[in-house]
Amino acid sequence: MAITAIRPTGEVRSGAAEWARAFRAMIRWNLLSLRLWLALIASVQVLAGAGFVLGIALFFDHIPASAALYVTTGVPVINLILVGLVLGPQLVADQKIQHSYEFLRTLPVPQTAVAAAWYTVCLISGIPGVLISLLIAEARYQITLAPSPQIVPAILLTAFTGTMMGYAIGHAVPSPMTTRLITQLLIFAMFGFTPILFPVGQLPGWLGTVNWWLPFGHMATIVRAGLTTGMVTGVATSYLVVAVWGAASAVLAAWAMGRRR
Amino acid sequence: MTASTVASTTVRQEPDWSFRAEGVTKIYNGTLRANDGITLRVDPGEVYGLLGPNGAGKSTLVKQVIGLLKPTSGQIRLGPFDLVADPGAARQLCSYLPQAPMPIESFRVREAIELTGRIRGGDAATVRRRTTELIEGLEIGEWADVIGQRLSGGIRRLAGFAMVTVWPGRVVILDEPTNDVDPLRRRLLWDQVRFLGQQGCAVFLVTHNVMEAEKSVDRLAVIDAGRLIAAGTPSSLKSADRGHLRLQVMLAPGAPTPPLPPWVRDHVRSGHNLVAAIGEADAAQGIRWAVHLIERGTAEEYALGAATLEDVYIRLTGDVLEDRNQAG
Numbered sequence: 189m190a191i192t193a194i195r196p197t198g199e200v201r202s203g204a205a206e207w208a209r210a211f212r213a214m215i216r217w218n219l220l221s222l223r224l225w226l227a228l229i230a231s232v233q234v235l236a237g238a239g240f241v242l243g244i245a246l247f248f249d250h251i252p253a254s255a256a257l258y259v260t261t262g263v264p265v266i267n268l269i270l271v272g273l274v275l276g277p278q279l280v281a282d283q284k285i286q287h288s289y290e291f292l293r294t295l296p297v298p299q300t301a302v303a304a305a306w307y308t309v310c311l312i313s314g315i316p317g318v319l320i321s322l323l324i325a326e327a328r329y330q331i332t333l334a335p336s337p338q339i340v341p342a343i344l345l346t347a348f349t350g351t352m353m354g355y356a357i358g359h360a361v362p363s364p365m366t367t368r369l370i371t372q373l374l375i376f377a378m379f380g381f382t383p384i385l386f387p388v389g390q391l392p393g394w395l396g397t398v399n400w401w402l403p404f405g406h407m408a409t410i411v412r413a414g415l416t417t418g419m420v421t422g423v424a425t426s427y428l429v430v431a432v433w434g435a436a437s438a439v440l441a442a443w444a445m446g447r448r449r
Numbered sequence: 450m451t452a453s454t455v456a457s458t459t460v461r462q463e464p465d466w467s468f469r470a471e472g473v474t475k476i477y478n479g480t481l482r483a484n485d486g487i488t489l490r491v492d493p494g495e496v497y498g499l500l501g502p503n504g505a506g507k508s509t510l511v512k513q514v515i516g517l518l519k520p521t522s523g524q525i526r527l528g529p530f531d532l533v534a535d536p537g538a539a540r541q542l543c544s545y546l547p548q549a550p551m552p553i554e555s556f557r558v559r560e561a562i563e564l565t566g567r568i569r570g571g572d573a574a575t576v577r578r579r580t581t582e583l584i585e586g587l588e589i590g591e592w593a594d595v596i597g598q599r600l601s602g603g604i605r606r607l608a609g610f611a612m613v614t615v616w617p618g619r620v621v622i623l624d625e626p627t628n629d630v631d632p633l634r635r636r637l638l639w640d641q642v643r644f645l646g647q648q649g650c651a652v653f654l655v656t657h658n659v660m661e662a663e664k665s666v667d668r669l670a671v672i673d674a675g676r677l678i679a680a681g682t683p684s685s686l687k688s689a690d691r692g693h694l695r696l697q698v699m700l701a702p703g704a705p706t707p708p709l710p711p712w713v714r715d716h717v718r719s720g721h722n723l724v725a726a727i728g729e730a731d732a733a734q735g736i737r738w739a740v741h742l743i744e745r746g747t748a749e750e751y752a753l754g755a756a757t758l759e760d761v762y763i764r765l766t767g768d769v770l771e772d773r774n775q776a777g
Contacts (some may be wrong), residue, residue, distance in 0.1 A: 192578045194648045196619045198466060198528055200538045201570055213568045220564065223555040224598075287549030294515050294547075295568055296540040296618075448519035448536065 210297035214305035221279075222309070229271060229313055237267050237321030240385065242328060251329070255386070257419070260325035260333070261412040262385040266378075267317035268343060269350025269407070272310035274371050276351060280358030281367040299445050303355060303438070310354075311347040318343070322415075339414030345427065346407040349434035353403070356437040360444035384408045403433035466493045466528040468514075468620055468651050473523035475509055475675075483509040485675040486523070491668075493619070496642060496652045498662040498669030502766055506675040507655045508548065511622045514653070515545045527620060543620040544569065544613040548628070551609040553597035558589065558604075561597065562611045571616035583611040587637050602629035610638060617650050624655040639665045663758040673766045683758050690726065690756035690764075696735045697752045698723045704747045710738055717763050723748075724763055726756065 222229065244259045245251045283289040295302075325331060354371075361367045378384065381395060382404035388396045399405045406426035413423040420426075468491040475484040483506045491497040499507045512518040514525055516536030525532045525539075532539040553561040559580060566576035584593050587607045592600055600608065606629050614621060623642070627635045642665060645652050656662050662669055663683050670680040679686060693714065700706070700721045707723075709716060712734065715726040727735045732753065739751035 191644070192575060192582060194575075194579065194617060194645075196617055196648065196650050197570070198464065198542070198619060200530070200541050210568070213564065216564060217568065220556050220560060221552065221554075224596075225555075283552060286552065287547070288552035290512075290517055291545070291547050291549065291551060293517060294540055294543075294545045295565075296537075296570065297568060298537075446536075448516060 207298055207301050210301035211305050211308075214297060214302050215308055218305055218309045229275070230316065233267055233270065233313065233317030234320050236270060237263050237317045238324050240266065241321050241325045244385065245328070253329075253331075256325070256329040257331060257416070258387060259385050260322065260329060260331055261415050261419070262408045263321045263325070264318040264343070264411050264415075265346055265384050265404070265407045267321060268311075268314040268347045268411075269354075270317075271313045272307070272347060272351030273354040273357075274375060276306065276310065276354035277358035277361075277367050277371050280355075281364035284364045293445070299442060302445075303352075303441065306355065307348060307351045310351045311344070314347055315343070333415045334417050335415050336417075337414075339411070341427075342410040342414040345430055345434065346411060349403055349407065349430050349437065352434050352437035352441060355441040356444065359441050378404055401429075403430045406430045464528050466619055466649075466651075467491065469524070469526045470510070470514075471524045471526075473510065473513060473520050473525060475506075475513060475518060476521040482675045484513070484520070487672070487675075487677045489670055489677065489680060491620075491651045491653070493649045493651050494646050495667045496646045496654060496665060498666035499653060499655045499672060500657065500659060500662055500669055500762060501672035502657060505672045505766075507672055508624055509675075510672070511545070511624060511653055511655055514620065515539055515543050515622060541570065542618045543622060544616075544618040545622045546609055546613045546624060546626055548624045550602070550605060551597070551612060553605070553608065553612075556597050557594050558597070558600070558608045558611075559584065559593045561608060562615050565612040566615035569616040569618070576616060579615045580611070583615060583641065586641055587611060587634060589634075603631055603634065606630050607634060607638065610641070614641065614645060617645055617648075619650060620653065621645055621650045622653045622655070625657075626654070627656075627658070627661060635661070659759045659762045660757075671762060671765050678765050679761070686761045687756060687758060690760055692729055693726045693756045693760070694729055694732055694735070695754055695756050695760050696725045696727050696739060697754075698725070698739050698742060698748045699750045700742075700748050701746055707742055707747050710734070715764055717767055721749075724760070726760060726764070 219226070240263045241259060244255070248255070280289070283292060322333065326333065357367055357370055361370065381391070382399055382402065383391060384404055384407070388399060388405055391399065406429040409420045409426035410423060410430060412420045471488050473484050473487040474482065476482050487510060499510065501507050509518065513520050514532060516532065516539040520533055527542055530538045530542060551561070556564070562580045562583060563576055566579065567573065571579070584590050587610070589604055589607050592604050597605055597608070606626070610623070610626050627638060630638060642652055642654070646667070654662065654666060666683065668680065668682050669686070670677050672678070700723055702721065706718050709725065712731045713725045713727055717724050736753060739748065742748035743750065
């Protein structure tokens with residue numbers, strides 16, 4: 189058999205083409221890494237979305253139209269951030285436990301391309317859940333949504349901030365066990381104590397104030413603004429808060445990933 | 450010669466792609482010296498062994514090369530690049546096989562190798578050809594389409610080796626590459642390591658398996674407690690032991706080290722193993738002494754042989770390895 193000669197290169201690649209190549213390769217790496225779980229993740233997404241949409245109605249004899257509308261327009265946020273914020277850091281924690289984290293950090297790819305690839309995978313994994321949840325809600329509650337083009341930046345930014353927060357937790361928190369605890373706490377807090385599925389006015393005043401500084405209620409606001417007309421106010425502020433959380437998380441994640449002990 | 454001709458000659462020259470570490474020191478928590486002033490040079494095409502007991506600082510050194518750790522002081526350079534200042538360049542110019550298992554649970558072996566080759570910057574056609582050659586060369590074709598989760602440790606190790614060498618960097622770092630690999634395929638792996646050297650890669654082989662290193666490296670360094678305590682070719686390191694024999698005595702369980710005759714030049718004990726260096730002229734009395742120990746019940750068996758790199762290693766580090774006994 190003829191053996192392929194290899195001449196190790198002395199060239200250090202950079203630039204947009206190199207970034208795009210790394211981005212595509214890392215999307216493939218992520219999809220192959222998740223291959224055994226993709227079907228499960230998709231099912232969890234659909235079940236979580238449909239579960240909230242249908243489950244909340246069980247709390248009421250007759251669910252008020254306003255409650256149905258809040259749930260319907262809040263569930264997409266959960267679909268959009270579930271993989272990035274909850275599964276993402278747990279995967280990084282697993283890599284740390286299995287000692288494969290260091291190998292992944294030595295792959296010769298720009299860290300921004302790695303992060304962008306993971307964001308893309310999280311975004312794509314969220315969208316089918318969003319669509320199915322909305323269809324089920326429309327059928328169950330006879331709600332007519334009025335989606336506008338504004339829904340596109342709302343979805344992109346919500347998924348981005350959720351993914352980057354998860355990325356920062358996964359990479360910056362040294363102990364995998366702590367990472368797991370934080371994600372468990374986040375699920376609990378997100379569903380029960382943040383104004384994603386209900387109006388902020390239903391929370392005690394102090395908790396409403398705390399939530400003003402957190403991104404979750406604002407994510408719901410910008411998604412609602414893209415799905416309905418006249419339902420929410422202060423949308424520009426909400427975009428700002430979500431964007432600041434996304435940017436700050438991205439900076440923290442970049443610092444943690446680039447750090448050499 | 451004018452200045453301009455000097456400049457044009459310099460431009461045409463292939464740059465010096467040697468790897469140089471100078472005074473590399475890594476101190477953890479202000480006190481623990483994991484590496485202490487390590488200086489070494491590896492030229493393209495060389496297979497360079499880093500030997501030392503567990504915890505000696507071998508892995509710490511290579512992690513500083515690949516940019517996972519930052520030296521407390523010292524320089525690491527490859528050709529024109531300062532790898533400490535530019536870890537991005539280090540990742541592109543160096544390939545790294547860590548000791549830990551590769552994260553390929555849900556990857557087919559062929560996919561994992563090809564994708565890593567592409568990530569490392571290889572073109573699709575060459576990467577595909579190299580993947581096939583590595584799968585055939587390492588005789589792992591049977592598992593080419595099996596996912597990592599279903600592989601034995603040894604096959605997974607070989608898949609990892611293929612992943613990092615399918616499109617190798619100028620420096621290839623292999624941290625204990627033959628762990629879990631069967632003896633036949635270990636030989637195939639060494640053939641591939643040789644090939645990397647022939648193609649101009651500088652290969653760092655981190656191991657505590659002295660026997661394997663003796664057969665496969667061009668030069669080596671012995672690291673102990675963070676310091677480089679010896680370096681050279683295997684034969685240059687053995688030259689001090691020329692004319693010596695190694696008398697290995699397996700002591701009976703619980704037996705104390707027996708009084709040593711005056712003609713024993715050096716000795717080390719680890720567990721039940723007593724290894725003594727003796728002169729060639731003392732071979733006969735060495736055997737008589739060992740047989741006498743067995744007859745008294747102090748020892749169970751003995752072996753007499755030529756001094757090996759392992760004896761040098763033992764003398765330098767005081768560390769006796771079990772691999773020799775396992776290898777028979």
